[in-house]
Amino acid sequence: MILTGSAIAAARAAGAITISPYYSTRLGPNSYDLTLGARCKVYNSVELDSAMENPTTDVPVADDGLLLCPHRVYLFNTEETVGSTKYVPIVRGRSSVGRLGLFVHITADLIDLGSINQLTLQLHAVMPVRVYPGMLIAQVTFWTVDGEITLYDGKYRNTRSPSGSLSYKDDFNGKRF
Numbered sequence: 001m002i003l004t005g006s007a008i009a010a011a012r013a014a015g016a017i018t019i020s021p022y023y024s025t026r027l028g029p030n031s032y033d034l035t036l037g038a039r040c041k042v043y044n045s046v047e048l049d050s051a052m053e054n055p056t057t058d059v060p061v062a063d064d065g066l067l068l069c070p071h072r073v074y075l076f077n078t079e080e081t082v083g084s085t086k087y088v089p090i091v092r093g094r095s096s097v098g099r100l101g102l103f104v105h106i107t108a109d110l111i112d113l114g115s116i117n118q119l120t121l122q123l124h125a126v127m128p129v130r131v132y133p134g135m136l137i138a139q140v141t142f143w144t145v146d147g148e149i150t151l152y153d154g155k156y157r158n159t160r161s162p163s164g165s166l167s168y169k170d171d172f173n174g175k176r177f
Contacts, residue, residue, distance in 0.1 A: 001143065001144045002030050002141055002142070002143055003030065003087065003141070003142040003143070003144070004029065004030050005027045005028055005029050005030060005031070005032075007142075008027060008030075008031075008032055008142055009024065009027055011084075011086070011087065011142065016084060016085070016086045016087065017083075017084045017086070017087060017142060018081060018082060018083050018084065018116045019032055019080055019081075019082055019140075020080060020081045021079070021080060022080075026136070028139065030141060031139040031140060031141045032139065032140050033094065033136045033138070033139050034078045034079070034080050034082065034091070034119070034136070034137060034138040034139065034140055035078065035079040035080065035133075035134050035135060035136055035137060036076055036078070036079070036121070036131055036132065036133055036134065036135050036137040037076055037077035037078055037079045037118065037133060037161070037162075038061050038077075038079075038133035038134075039058070039061070039076065039077045039161070039162055040058070040059040040060075040061050040066060040074055040075065040076050040162065041056040041057065041058055041059065041074075041075040041162050041163075041164060042056060042057055042059050042072055042073070042074055042075070043055070043056055043057075043072075043073065043164065044056065044057055046071060046072065048165075049168075050165070050167045050168065051167075051168055052168050053164075053168050054164055054165060055164075056075065056164045059074075061133055063132075063133065064132075065130040065131055065132040065133075066130065066131055066132075067128055067129070067130045068102070068123060068124075068125040068128065068129050068130070068131060069125065069128055070124075070125055070126060070127060070128070072124070072125075073106075073122055073123070073124055074122075074123040074124070074125075075120050075121070075122060075123075075162035075163070075164060076120070076121045076123055076131075076137075076162055077118045077119070077120060077121070077161035077162045078118050078119040078121060078137075078138070078161070079118070079133075079134065080118065080119075081116065081117060081118050082111070082116070082117070082118075082119060082140055083111060083114070083115050083116030083117060084113065084116070084142060085113060085114050085116075085149070085151055086113075086145075086149070087113075087142035087143060087144060087145070088110065088111070088112075088113060088142065088143040088144075088145055089111040089140050089141070089142055089143075090109050090110060090111070090140065090141045090142075090143060091105050091109050091111060091119060091121075091138050091139070091140050092104070092105065092109055092138060092139060092141075093105060093137065093138050093139075094136055094137060094138060094139055096136075097136075097137055097138075100129050101125060101126035101127050101129060102123060102124070102125050102126070102129050102131070103122075103123065103124040103125075103126070104121055104122075104123055104137055104138050105119075105121050105122055105138060106122040106124060108122060111140075112151075112152035112154065113145065113149055113150070113151055113152060114151025114152040114153070115152040115154075115156070115157070117159075117161055118161035119138075119161060120159075120161045120162040120163050121137065121138060121162070155169050
């Protein structure tokens with residue numbers, strides 16, 4: 001079950017949800033709006049390999065924004081630190097950004113219980129579009145869980161946002177690439 005805006009605010013006030021910094025004006029009927037951070041990385045190559053480490057380069061993002069081009073994935077941090085040990089956060093792009101042809105957080109919308117960090121958003125532009133630090137970019141919803149809670153202890157737990165893919169560390173039928 002999804003939390004309403006007032007339930008998100010109450011859970012945050014009780015310490016069950018982390019959103020920092022927090023502004024009540026960004027609270028919606030059943031979500032909270034997240035903003036784009038000022039840190040960006042891009043992969044050094046346009047041809048990636050899921051079985052290998054794919055090096056990234058930091059891209060400076062000035063106050064006048066960064067023009068995103070098609071055929072690239074841009075890894076950005078959120079300004080906010082978000083997460084919960086009680087509710088499951090789901091992150092999706094805002095519809096106003098989607099209408100610009102910008103995919104936000106591509107398909108990795110689930111944030112595991114216990115993962116409380118600045119998020120790494122994976123941005124992909126269908127056509128060139130300029131983005132700006134501090135712009136409203138995504139929204140997070142919070143969902144109740146059913147069953148025993150196990151907190152996240154995965155490979156991204158000690159990474160700093162934004163971070164590239166660590167798929168090369170995955171087990172596949174008992175072997176690592």
